[in-house]
Amino acid sequence: WAEWNGKYRDDVRRFIK
Known part of the structure; x- marks a missing residue:
């Protein structure tokens, strides 16, 4: 996961x- 990982x-x- 990297889409919501940052947020x-x-x-x-x-x-x-």
Whole structure:
């Protein structure tokens, strides 16, 4: 997956941080 991977990773990183 690379379509939502970028958005998901960004969300996760922002959520975790």
